[in-house]
Amino acid sequence: xxxxxxxxxxxxxxxxxxxxxxxxxxxxxxxxxxxxxxxxxxxxxxxxxxxxxxxxxxxxxxxxxxxxxxxxxxxxxxxxxxxxxxxxxxxxxxxxxxxxxxxxxxxxxxxxxxxxxxxxxxxxxxxxxxxxxxxxxxxxxxxxxxxxxxxxxxxxxxxxxxxxxxxxxxxxxxxxxxxxxxxxxxxxxxxxxxxxx
Numbered sequence: 351x352x353x354x355x356x357x358x359x360x361x362x363x364x365x366x367x368x369x370x371x372x373x374x375x376x377x378x379x380x381x382x383x384x385x386x387x388x389x390x391x392x393x394x395x396x397x398x399x400x401x402x403x404x405x406x407x408x409x410x411x412x413x414x415x416x417x418x419x420x421x422x423x424x425x426x427x428x429x430x431x432x433x434x435x436x437x438x439x440x441x442x443x444x445x446x447x448x449x450x451x452x453x454x455x456x457x458x459x460x461x462x463x464x465x466x467x468x469x470x471x472x473x474x475x476x477x478x479x480x481x482x483x484x485x486x487x488x489x490x491x492x493x494x495x496x497x498x499x500x501x502x503x504x505x506x507x508x509x510x511x512x513x514x515x516x517x518x519x520x521x522x523x524x525x526x527x528x529x530x531x532x533x534x535x536x537x538x539x540x541x542x543x544x545x546x547x
Contacts, residue, residue, distance in 0.1 A: 352385055367411050370396040379403035388431070394421035397428060407431075411546065413460070413510070422447050432456045434508040434546060436483055441496050448501035458506040458546055459493055461486050463527040465511050465520050483509070489531060493540055507531060508546035 356366045367388035370379065374396055379389070380403040389400045392414030400410060410430040412421075417433070417440065425433070426448055435441045435457050448455040462483035484492050489507065496504055509528050511520060528545055535542050 352382060352387055356386070365409060367409070370400060374399050376403045379405060392416065394418070394424045397421075397425055397430070401428065411508075413508070419443065419447060423451065426451055426453055426455060429453075432458055432505055432546075434458050434460045436460050438484070438492050438495065441492075441499065441502060445499040445501045453501070455502045456505045457496070457502045458504070458508045458544075459484055459489055459496070460508045460510070461489050461528065461531065463509055463511065463524045465524045465527065486527060486531060490535060490538065490540070493535060494538075497540070504541065506542050506544040506546060507535070510547075
């Protein structure tokens with residue numbers, strides 16, 4: 351399934367990152383690492399398992415709302431690819447921790463696109479009333495303020511509207527909104543290297 355998904359994007363520059371929270375068995379992670387997968391993690395423990403399985407830290411994206419200072423420091427020390435940041439205070443925390451370590455952290459802003467994922471309400475994360483991510487109407491302001499921080503480099507924008515989505519319409523709606531956002535940011539000369547969906 352990983353290869354099928356990866357091959358579907360062969361015509362564009364991409365990286366498929368496996369959500370470690372779905373199954374963190376080290377043998378499964380090892381198979382995916384050997385197949386060339388990246389990894390999406392939500393904790394330091396998941397990063398530890400990815401590294402133990404032979405995963406490349408440069409292909410790790412740290413997502414999720416529960417990042418602790420200890421987890422962030424560990425991820426910075428392992429030189430992961432990017433932190434998907436849920437809020438402006440989280441970006442500031444990563445900036446401060448990276449400054450103490452004398453490194454630069456790569457970050458992306460997680461966007462709440464105000465899209466109904468049409469899934470179970472407990473695992474739906476894309477409506478404006480949900481606590482996840484920066485409201486799509488605020489992203490440009492948050493992004494431009496974060497550009498002035500010294501120890502983070504803004505790499506892109508991220509979006510995750512929920513799990514167990516059986517209808518593609520909400521996914522396509524969120525992609526359209528995110529592409530429009532990237533166009534607006536770039537039109538204002540704001541650097542956006544990638545889109546994480």
